[in-house]
Amino acid sequence: xxxxxxxxxxxxxxxxxxxxxxxxxxxxxxxxxxxxxxxxxxxxxxxxxxxxxxxxxxxxxxxxxxxxxxxxxxxxxxxxxxxxxxxxxxxxxxxxxxxxxxxxxxxxxxxxxxxxxxxxxxxxxxxxxxxxxxxxxxxxxxxxxxxxxxxxxxxxxxxxxxxxxxxxxxxxxxxxxxxxxxxxxxxxxxxxxxxxxxxxxxxxxxxxxxxxxxxxxxxxxxxxxxxxxxxxxxxxxxxxxxxxxxxxxxxxxxxxxxxxxxxxxx
Numbered sequence: 001x002x003x004x005x006x007x008x009x010x011x012x013x014x015x016x017x018x019x020x021x022x023x024x025x026x027x028x029x030x031x032x033x034x035x036x037x038x039x040x041x042x043x044x045x046x047x048x049x050x051x052x053x054x055x056x057x058x059x060x061x062x063x064x065x066x067x068x069x070x071x072x073x074x075x076x077x078x079x080x081x082x083x084x085x086x087x088x089x090x091x092x093x094x095x096x097x098x099x100x101x102x103x104x105x106x107x108x109x110x111x112x113x114x115x116x117x118x119x120x121x122x123x124x125x126x127x128x129x130x131x132x133x134x135x136x137x138x139x140x141x142x143x144x145x146x147x148x149x150x151x152x153x154x155x156x157x158x159x160x161x162x163x164x165x166x167x168x169x170x171x172x173x174x175x176x177x178x179x180x181x182x183x184x185x186x187x188x189x190x191x192x193x194x195x196x197x198x199x200x201x202x203x204x205x206x207x208x209x210x211x212x213x214x215x216x217x218x219x220x221x222x223x224x225x226x227x228x229x230x231x232x233x234x235x236x237x238x239x240x241x242x243x244x245x246x247x248x249x250x251x252x253x254x255x256x257x258x259x260x261x262x263x264x265x266x
Contacts (some may be wrong), residue, residue, distance in 0.1 A: 144224030
């Protein structure tokens, strides 16, 4: 069966002088194209994931690519049979991803770690004195992560800075490879690490999603599924050695990758 719909995952760090006006115009664009999803707008940029027909998703990408401020977005595209969101939500917030650094906040346009392409990442993981650091929430890495990664037990991205300060000794003197779902959190998190005095920091370009789609590496070294913030809840990553299950059912303890969004249960 063909998949007439697409899911787009994307972000752009760029200065928006009037995020309210940008959000209003963006809402009209998405409504005209019949898109659904979650979009966050802030003075520091745009963060979104939407679903729609292939034709209208292409029109959406073209519209943003024509915008001088938004041009250059790295689009992650998944084919789907239908919408994966119940509605369209566009919100204006202080940050596109909430790290809550206060006076120490910064825009990753000005400070972020070196990006590693999937093939470079795969080789870097094999080096000595390297630590892989998961920048996602604990309920995300519970169903999938890179083999051997450090997995911070944090329920929210904003809790990560404190975790880093509390576990500094585990990271000092190491080459830090940090990763997240699509790359947006690591853009800021890696900059935070640099500001904290860690000078050997790298991030996975395009995140786990791009790593799984790369035709050369095919998700090698990733175990389990990748949590996503839509009705799918997870997507496959590793195409090289099958779908290894690393999570267990919280009720009976058997291996399981099934997630249920309790907030939307009838």
